[in-house]
Amino acid sequence: MEKRRLYMDYSATTPVKKEVLEAMMPYYTTYFGNASSFHQFGREAKEGLDKARAQVAALINAEPREVFFTNGGTESDNWALEGTAFARKDKGNHIITTKIEHHAILHTCEYLQKVHGFEVTYLDVDAEGKVDLDQLKRVISDNTILVSVMYANNEVGTIQPIKEITKIAHQYGALMHTDAVQASGNIPVDVKDLDVDLMSMSGHKIYGPKGIGALFVKKGVKIHNFIHGGAQEKKKRAGTENIPAIVGYGKAAELAKANMDHHVKELTRLREKLLNGIVETIPHVKINGHRTDRLPGNANISFEFIEGEGILLLLDQLGIGASSGSACTSGSLDPSHVLMALGLPHELAHGSLRLTVGDFTTEDDIDYILENLPKVIARLRELSPLYQTYLKEHPEEK
Numbered sequence: 001m002e003k004r005r006l007y008m009d010y011s012a013t014t015p016v017k018k019e020v021l022e023a024m025m026p027y028y029t030t031y032f033g034n035a036s037s038f039h040q041f042g043r044e045a046k047e048g049l050d051k052a053r054a055q056v057a058a059l060i061n062a063e064p065r066e067v068f069f070t071n072g073g074t075e076s077d078n079w080a081l082e083g084t085a086f087a088r089k090d091k092g093n094h095i096i097t098t099k100i101e102h103h104a105i106l107h108t109c110e111y112l113q114k115v116h117g118f119e120v121t122y123l124d125v126d127a128e129g130k131v132d133l134d135q136l137k138r139v140i141s142d143n144t145i146l147v148s149v150m151y152a153n154n155e156v157g158t159i160q161p162i163k164e165i166t167k168i169a170h171q172y173g174a175l176m177h178t179d180a181v182q183a184s185g186n187i188p189v190d191v192k193d194l195d196v197d198l199m200s201m202s203g204h205k206i207y208g209p210k211g212i213g214a215l216f217v218k219k220g221v222k223i224h225n226f227i228h229g230g231a232q233e234k235k236k237r238a239g240t241e242n243i244p245a246i247v248g249y250g251k252a253a254e255l256a257k258a259n260m261d262h263h264v265k266e267l268t269r270l271r272e273k274l275l276n277g278i279v280e281t282i283p284h285v286k287i288n289g290h291r292t293d294r295l296p297g298n299a300n301i302s303f304e305f306i307e308g309e310g311i312l313l314l315l316d317q318l319g320i321g322a323s324s325g326s327a328c329t330s331g332s333l334d335p336s337h338v339l340m341a342l343g344l345p346h347e348l349a350h351g352s353l354r355l356t357v358g359d360f361t362t363e364d365d366i367d368y369i370l371e372n373l374p375k376v377i378a379r380l381r382e383l384s385p386l387y388q389t390y391l392k393e394h395p396e397e398k
Helices: 018-024 040-059 073-087 103-116 133-139 162-171 243-281 308-317 337-341 346-350 363-382 385-393
Strands: 067-070 094-098 119-123 144-148 175-179 198-202 213-217 285-287 298-303 352-356
Touching: 018 243, 040 067, 040 243, 067 073, 073 103, 073 144, 073 175, 073 198, 073 213, 094 103, 103 119, 119 133, 133 162, 144 162, 162 175, 243 285, 243 298, 243 363, 308 352, 308 363, 337 346, 346 352
Parallel strands: 094 119, 094 144, 144 175, 175 198
Antiparallel strands: 067 213, 198 213, 285 298, 298 352
């Protein structure tokens, strides 16, 4: 009997949808030209490029000329921070971000701090992962050139009040950047309503190909170029465009926009069934992140007395793909910096599990998780000295 394969890690990446792959294929074979060439082959590639730019722009209610393609969310984050910092260093040298950002932001801030002498303030978050707006108001000043706060957290799913944060940033003449890699295409995002200056996005989080992303740069905002060379992307990001991937990203954005209402409603329903089922069947658990202001597909739970790595191994044996946090840091033995920032004790942060549902998740998939996860947790707790000590102190739970 073939082992069941159940993917529950949509925040790490998503499968490419059939329609996306179909849109991409002609640009590998028939329309393979260089979009910078003047002949027919180049024009055909350029048409695909322009269409995709319009599709991505429409997803976030931007103008096509405000969308610049990159190789993914990490590059977009790097470009937004470095490009702004170097372009505005005459105004000031202060950057504000949060303690729960993706490492693409945190490590870039560290680089700007250590190598180029910028001052960086890392905002705290509350127990649900929300930014402390009062702290932001206390630390921001006329010397602040950029505020960067992620739209929705990749680990716990908490959605931030970006519109309010942007207003505060603009009161001090600072630009506002948001890492919307998890948000764009998964929840409604409107850059005009938010009034953000820069926003990072990625294709493979919304059923598009890997290796393609975009940076929204609001008209009139000046940032330094990131890759030097040819005239691609209005001379801001050189390099021959990856037209098949760009076309795929465009199609994925078009599908995400058309499917948004159903996507949010259905994933939220499945997530709630999953979370409620876990709480009802497994004792000593904690749901991490904001209970309602969270990504529709995100379920992050901590289990007392055990470690997340053990949960992942046993789930994998059952054919279930999950994670204990960000896929970019899954090789680390350190507890999640996000969960630690939320105030979780070290041992509870180590026992975290992230299950994320997506467009291909079914009711039966959720039932399979709820049938097997309690057995996994019970098995691991039987082997846990911490749990055995707890039972000795609480014999009524045996």
